[in-house]
Amino acid sequence: TYAMWWIRAAIQEYILRSWSLVKMGTTAAQKKLFFNLRKIKGQLKALDEGDLRPDQVKLIATRLGVTEEDVVSMNRRLAGDSSLNAPVRNDAESGEWQDWLVDDTMDQETALAESEERDQRRGMLNDALKGLNARERRVFEARRLTDEPLTLEELSSEFGVSRERIRQIEVRAFEKVQRAVQKAAATSAQPEHALPG
Missing domain, CATH: 1.10.10 (Arc Repressor Mutant, subunit A)
Structure with missing residues (x-):
């Protein structure tokens, strides 16, 4: 039993x-x-x-x-269980269940365009950062390009200057980067000149 x-x-x-x-x-x-x-x-x-x-x-x-x-x-x-290849209705023109599936991912063309734009922006930012001196770059990256930015106090201790001086360096660096990126964006937006035929 x-x-x-x-x-x-x-x-x-x-x-x-x-x-x-x-x-x-x-x-x-x-x-x-x-x-x-x-x-x-x-x-x-x-x-x-x-x-x-x-x-x-x-x-x-x-x-x-x-x-x-x-x-x-x-x-x-x-x-x-049902096959996705099964017809929706009995008539021949109804289509299959798989035709009703929706793909929520972005299409390849959009994904490629976004990837290229992201790469272009990253390139413009890297080029703009080259126009900063070492201290400006360090302050800018520590305050603007990290998930957890350093405080003015932490950076003032690192460089041995006041918090106000760090704030001024940050503002100046931001303005330089902004101008450089705007200039690069304007240059890349201009149509390429046609070659003489």
Whole structure:
């Protein structure tokens, strides 16, 4: 009699694993739903209705002691696997389910354009930074180009000057970088001259 429990558990585990390509029944609540949902839907005369009504979901969740989300999820999983190549309707021109999938990632052209623009901006910034002396560059990078900028106090200690002097250096460096980037942007925006033909 003890062996019967083990055999029954092994059979149920096999059924659970081989039911679908999608893994299901990993928690106790999901296993309870897997083996009892169809029976309770039959009692409620809801076998052929597809999605359950909210009152049915609530009743099933209460009877089995599981969450309503688990009931909805398992009901959808038990509906069976469907091919994305299956036609949407029976007529020949309806298309396939995969035609309705939406790709939220940006298209290659947009991704390439954004990448090129990012590289161009990075290049302009690097060229602009070359116009700063070492102290201006250090202050500018420490205050403007880091996720956690250093305080005026920290930089004043590093350079042995006042906080006000660091602020002045930062403002001057920012203005130099801004002018250099604007000049580079204006130059790159001009159309290239046509070669004489």
